[in-house]
Ligand SMILES: Nc1ncnc2c1ncn2[C@@H]1O[C@H](COP(=O)(O)OP(=O)(O)OP(=O)(O)O)[C@@H](O)[C@H]1O
């Protein structure tokens with residue numbers, strides 16, 4: 001069987017739960033070949049981020065060229081991009097190599113509160129990267145920041161999604177991990193043709209959710225690489241992250257990492273369903 005090659009362009013998490021490390025683990029588990037371009041190195045554990053060192057632009061460029069000159073990238077995702085210059089460079093190379101099936105995870109603030117994207121870089125994300133993307137996957141606070149609309153019910157979620165679609169992105173997927181008052185972790189997808197998909201899983205009471213967003217977008221990229229439709233890829237990504245949350249590893253004293261190996265032998269697939 002041909003092994004599909006996928007790329008993550010993101011930051012390194014020394015704690016292994018989020019960022020590049022979560023992406024590569026997810027790619028491996030979903031049977032695609034993972035490659036990476038590292039944009040920043042964080043010193044981080046389950047208690048928080050203690051340092052961020054951006055990788056020099058020249059080196060990011062060389063990493064992008066190293067991938068582009070030798071690999072057949074079937075899908076890719078972006079995570080932590082840190083500043084506007086990095087976003088502009090990454091967008092330029094995605095166009096240059098004509099990489100398709102781009103998932104943009106607009107990583108802005110870590111669960112512990114550390115800023116992973118400079119405030120002024122949101123503009124570059126919207127102008128340069130979103131028009132190239134098949135799907136953008138904000139959590140609720142990120143969707144609010146990208147749309148300037150506060151999300152408090154289904155109507156405002158729809159309004160925010162439409163505002164984000166107007167940036168030129170083809171699909172928007174608002175993740176529901178932050179909707180703490182609901183019994184469900186409900187994720188909402190809308191595309192520019194008006195196609196809507198809503199996936200629900202029971203909300204787990206846990207603080208072991210470090211890197212759920214990274215893992216989810218990496219799973220989407222892996223499934224896109226295999227030629228899956230959005231409906232199939234969304235379902236598998238949700239199953240994957242739900243299994244990872246439901247079978248905790250109990251590592252670290254803070255926001256623990258999820259269990260990337262759980263999907264393989266997972267027993268919780270049946271609790272996820274499309275709502276319509
Ligand atoms: N407590 C939970 N129970 C069940 N599913 C959850 C829970 N928290 C998050 N999820 C699911 O995990 C996925 C990622 O959502 P989330 O909103 O946490 O992303 P995120 O904030 O970008 O994650 P991170 O920043 O930690 O990488 C979604 O499918 C969401 O529904």
Ligand SMILES: Cc1ncc(COP(=O)(O)O)c(N)n1
Pocket residue numbers: 010011012013018019020042044079080107109110111112116209210211212213214
């Ligand atoms: C390098 C990197 N990328 C992304 C996240 C977001 O994950 P979380 O919100 O769970 O902290 C992170 N903490 N670190």
